[in-house]
Amino acid sequence: MSTVDELGPYLPNLAAGLLTTAEIAGASILGAAAVAILLGTLRAGRNTPARAASGGAVEFLRGTSVLVQLFWVYYALPSIQGAPRLPPTVAAVLVLSLNGGAYGAEIVRSGLLAVPSGQRDACHTLGLPRRVALARVILPQALGQIVPAFGSLAVDLAKWTSVVSFVSVQDLLYWGNTVRVQTNQTVPVYLLLAGCYLALSGAVALAFRAVEYALPISRARRRAPAPGRPARRAALVRQGRA
């Protein structure tokens, strides 16, 4: 029997596994973004206790790998009295969000701090409330650096999802291993898996490119391609703002 004949009956299972992997990846990327924004803004902020606490949380979460944390949450946590026994998918998304969020927090922090301090001073001089200054001036510029870096973290997260097969989530790797045991077609199965993960990584990377393209700062850069001052001023004059 040829390879295609042997693997054919399992293709729906592998497709379902790919869907599960993609769902977990999507949920974890969104969760990681939320955690990253929260911890990152606290890390870059002025409140000293909050800065220390978030820094500690980041170091703690980055100190061990996703697999170790997942095993702890799935196997060890339920033996503590009163602690919940989380379903495997929930445990996986939780761990991936927290771990990815800790790495993302550093991206958010350095992105916020990379905005020249003159911008902050200018906001202060103009009397803009801090909230407005952050939302309308600092963040739009910081996002130009944050989004591409977070994109490559998101690609990593999509690959890290493969550890969930150890807590019996039926993801792409789980089905790949099952099909290998059933058919003994080791090389084709894992080549197919590699192809699927590459496609998933590519899709995530592409999605973040699209977000980057749509950012206000990217649109502004496209409008004034030369980074020199005269061009920017000319653009502002054209819009009647200067």
Place this chain on the structure above:
Amino acid sequence: MSWDWAYAWQIMPTLLRGVGQTFLVTVLSGTIALLGGLLIAVAGWTGPRVAQVCLRVLVEVTRGVPILVLLFFAFYGLPGAGLRPSAFLTGVVVLGAVYAAYCSEVYRGGLASVPGTTWDAAAALGLPTRVTWARVVLPTVLRANVGALANYIVILYKQTALLFAIGVPVLLTNAQVAGYESFRYLEPFTLAGLLYLLLNLPSVWIIRRVERRVTRGGF
């Protein structure tokens, strides 16, 4: 169920053996990663166009696929090719190869940022190619990128836990075995997590110091 100190004490030797294996894997894989990455980068830099393209594709594929897939592929696929390496050897080589791909990107970036005038100066002094590489270019690249390379070694150390998948007795594997034998997972996994964390903490500090020392000196 509450924390049992006697049990925690009883499994400690098993866990510490796992720590030993974890360090051994980290050192061996790290060596492969640092030297292999350098080899890939230099080969890609000096080799013909075809070799460059092949290496880039190989590196991109290695970085785009989960380590677990590569690990299983090597572990179950190699016996089909007539090779039967131990789980330990498979794990060390796969981890080393994956991080060699990551490190090669660091070296490549470093090579690209060596100014053309450096090469010109070496040529003007009549330095042989080998001396130019060994005494001029590579020291510059290494000095500028010690931090990034060390960072990957720290990540490699954390990822050794993945070798659990093929049964290499690293720290996580031993914790799982201890838990499985007694049906108590709280103590082994908590202690394993703490050990991973504790052993990781000094590395950040050491990297910062080494980086400061190496990058400060210049020539």
